[in-house]
Amino acid sequence: MPTLIIRRAKITDIPRLTELLATLFSIEIDFKVDYSKQSKGLEMMLEDMETRCILVAEQHQQVVGMCTAQILVSTAEGGSVALVEDVVVDSSYRRLGIGKELLIGIESWALEKGAKRLQLLADKNNTVALEFYKGMSWNITNLICLHKR
16 A cells, blocks of 8 residues: 555645545535535634644545544633544545544644543444444544534
């Protein structure tokens, strides 16, 4: 297998990252693909590299996966936590350990930022992803995510 590179995203990666998000959002019924909105969100994340992180996985000089996280303050923890979102690997590159490497990288980043806990949002119907996270020692909580527009 060619060398896998895990690195911070760059502004020039945004078109490819929006394609990966489209793949992810096709699974998650709560979100709609809107390349303009997704590009704007990615740009905003890249503007604050201190409390936000986008990691990409690159093989053959092509971005094949991504993972995002943001630092938040938790009153329960009395300190910083990291919210992990947008874990996605191109379907042609799945089951090669790329998602695992992205999550290890994002966890390392979060710990460097002083995060006391990592939280991860996942679609409750994405059983493949949930099994993957379980295998990486992520625990399902009793909390549910709600949102309002």
